[in-house]
Amino acid sequence: MGENGSVTRRNFLAGCCAAMGAVAVGASAIPAVSAWRVASDLVFGLTEKEIDLSGIKPGEMKVEGLSLKRETLIGTDELVVPIMILRRKPEWVREMEAVKYNLKEPIEANERYLNPEWFVARAFCTHLGCTPNIIDESSKPVNIVCPCHGGRFDTVGRIISGPPPSNLYLVPYRFVTEARINLFVSTPQDITLTKVSAFQKA
């Protein structure tokens, strides 16, 4: 691990929170999660995973675990990274464009998705690593809420309020068909992306 006890505590918290998240999203259970800091000397091989979107209704979020092999100084281990797939309702998209609100870390919404109907990101709160999996449709714009300390993000994962310091991280993916995406992760930097242009639009 190479870090002090606070990292251990984060790991514990992230595990607890991920477990809570698994309950909240029902069948989309995550078996295990480790909070994890990016270190440039850690390298993944290419990991890919296809996800079927066809069962996700408008307004629903699915959370899937992506298992990555991690090379460390003492060998290889497995890192399970929860990924959220949120199907945005058309009215959410329209409303987000119409409502004015402040962003802590401003970036254009269209830099955060390949298709406005679908938001794909790490389900990992940038505060302490919980799984932000509550959809609050009563707020304007509609919020994704973190259950641990109330961090609030819009439906493309931009932080609006609460303790998280930054937007949700993105992961590389592409559409295989209209109803399937393929996640592809090669390096630690791939799971701390902030905009889709870092991996696509090429």
Ligand code: FES
């Ligand atoms: S872990 Fe999400 S707000 Fe604290």
